[in-house]
Amino acid sequence: MTFASIIGHDRQKEILRRALRNRRLAHAYLFEGPEGIGKRLMALALARALVCHSGEGCGDCPSCRKIDHNTHPDLHQLNADGATIKIDRVRQIQKDLSLRPLESEYKICLIDGAEWLNPAAANALLKTLEEPQGKTLMILLTAHPETLLDTIRSRCQRLPFRRLPQQRLAEILESRLELDEVQARVLAALSEGSFKKALGGNRTLYLERRRELIKSLVALSAGSIFPLLDLAQELANDKEQLPEILEIYQAFFRDLLLLLHGRSENDLINLDIREILYRQVRRESVGGLLKKLEALSEGRWHLTRNVNRQLAMEVMLMRISSAA
Numbered sequence: 060m061t062f063a064s065i066i067g068h069d070r071q072k073e074i075l076r077r078a079l080r081n082r083r084l085a086h087a088y089l090f091e092g093p094e095g096i097g098k099r100l101m102a103l104a105l106a107r108a109l110v111c112h113s114g115e116g117c118g119d120c121p122s123c124r125k126i127d128h129n130t131h132p133d134l135h136q137l138n139a140d141g142a143t144i145k146i147d148r149v150r151q152i153q154k155d156l157s158l159r160p161l162e163s164e165y166k167i168c169l170i171d172g173a174e175w176l177n178p179a180a181a182n183a184l185l186k187t188l189e190e191p192q193g194k195t196l197m198i199l200l201t202a203h204p205e206t207l208l209d210t211i212r213s214r215c216q217r218l219p220f221r222r223l224p225q226q227r228l229a230e231i232l233e234s235r236l237e238l239d240e241v242q243a244r245v246l247a248a249l250s251e252g253s254f255k256k257a258l259g260g261n262r263t264l265y266l267e268r269r270r271e272l273i274k275s276l277v278a279l280s281a282g283s284i285f286p287l288l289d290l291a292q293e294l295a296n297d298k299e300q301l302p303e304i305l306e307i308y309q310a311f312f313r314d315l316l317l318l319l320h321g322r323s324e325n326d327l328i329n330l331d332i333r334e335i336l337y338r339q340v341r342r343e344s345v346g347g348l349l350k351k352l353e354a355l356s357e358g359r360w361h362l363t364r365n366v367n368r369q370l371a372m373e374v375m376l377m378r379i380s381s382a383a
């Protein structure tokens with residue numbers, strides 16, 4: 060990943076490149092912003108530029124390739140992966156950083172998910188941030204900077220990252236994935252500016268399965284229980300993608316609300332299933348749609364509470380299908 064191949068984030072790129080050129084890198088950076096928008100790619104591009112034989116992060120030299128394969132001995136990574144980072148992992152990193160670089164001028168430490176540092180680990184890390192030694196570079200990534208210790212935040216140079224504007228993301232998806240304009244817009248809207256979502260496993264969900272999921276939902280009626288139980292089971296079995304599926308339903312109800320309020324098609328997300336939208340909107344009322352949205356958000360809330368998923372989905376779908 061080179062700076063040039065990162066899409067968007069031009070200001071952030073320029074700041075880092077200038078610091079590299081002038082050899083005025085901070086000892087520690089805090090890249091903050093939503094998940095999946097390229098913070099990690101930017102951090103790796105910076106790491107590459109630092110270790111690269113040509114000094115650019117060419118992507119072809121052995122050092123660049125080692126960064127890409129996560130085998131470079133001077134790059135130390137700590138990934139939270141949704142679990143608390145404990146103090147012993149921070150201590151290990153500190154030990155690694157205290158040694159001389161093996162192949163490059165710098166030792167680099169990348170902590171992805173800094174909000175997962177537990178208090179003891181955060182305090183231990185603080186020491187490294189307060190007393191930077193030699194040529195070390197710390198890069199912390201977080202989607203929740205407000206949860207970090209003030210003292211950690213203040214010792215890093217903060218670099219905020221924002222989601223790409225939807226229109227820009229749609230244009231990029233259109234050219235990169237060879238999608239048509241409508242599909243690209245659907246994907247951009249549902250991914251909320253996140254490349255990770257748009258390019259990852261969700262692409263099939265958003266573009267292909269969405270249509271089926273919405274069809275199954277609108278086919279439900281309060282009177283027939285079996286299709287409802289089937290759909291509840293399908294959703295409950297899909298633990299991984301369930302949050303995104305509920306977002307798909309939310310976007311669908313939102314489209315219907317916008318149509319009921321006479322908004323233009325330009326504001327809609329599900330443009331590729333206009334026929335379903337227009338058929339369905341004739342059966343809906345504002346009050347009913349609000350109840351459905353409420354049932355959805357309660358369903359989402361229950362899922363975060365470790366409840367019986369199947370039961371939560373059944374109740375949610377019953378409320379949706381009986382709301383009028």
Ligand SMILES: [Zn+2]
Pocket residue numbers: 110111112113114115116117118119120121122123124
């Ligand atoms: Zn290189």
